[in-house]
Amino acid sequence: MVRRSKRKLRRLSRNFPVNVQTDSVDILPCASIPSPLTIPMSELPKIAGRTPVKVSLEEGKNYAYCTCGLSENQPFCDGAHKGTDFKPIVFTAEADADMHVCMCKRTANGPRCDGMHKSLPEES
Numbered sequence: 522m523v524r525r526s527k528r529k530l531r532r533l534s535r536n537f538p539v540n541v542q543t544d545s546v547d548i549l550p551c552a553s554i555p556s557p558l559t560i561p562m563s564e565l566p567k568i569a570g571r572t573p574v575k576v577s578l579e580e581g582k583n584y585a586y587c588t589c590g591l592s593e594n595q596p597f598c599d600g601a602h603k604g605t606d607f608k609p610i611v612f613t614a615e616a617d618a619d620m621h622v623c624m625c626k627r628t629a630n631g632p633r634c635d636g637m638h639k640s641l642p643e644e645s
């Protein structure tokens with residue numbers, strides 16, 4: 522058990538599941554933080570593609586990135602997520618630019634690809 526000041530507690534609580542009741546930090550073992558590989562398949566989004574797709578964004582235009590993988594308009598939302606716990610990531614392009622958009626829906630930096638597709642299990 523580690524004793525820390527309240528300010529450090531607040532900072533740590535952004536990164537770790539902490540127990541703040543006891544004025545100390547119980548840094549829970551990493552095993553208690555579910556990795557994407559341990560979340561039941563039923564709760565994971567559908568893999569819409571195994572490689573990212575390059576999209577040319579237009580400055581000032583709004584986009585809704587599909588996080589569920591069910592959309593027929595990938596990588597963008599078409600409402601197919603309705604009835605699921607998934608919601609699209611809505612964003613406005615800050616400039617005319619190309620973006621490699623995640624299609625495996627495992628990215629931690631949506632809508633951008635973060636390379637998670639490289640650790641997808643082999644296709645069965």
Ligand code: FES
Pocket residue numbers: 586587588589590591592597598599600601602603607608609610
């Ligand atoms: S269709 Fe996938 S988030 Fe809307």
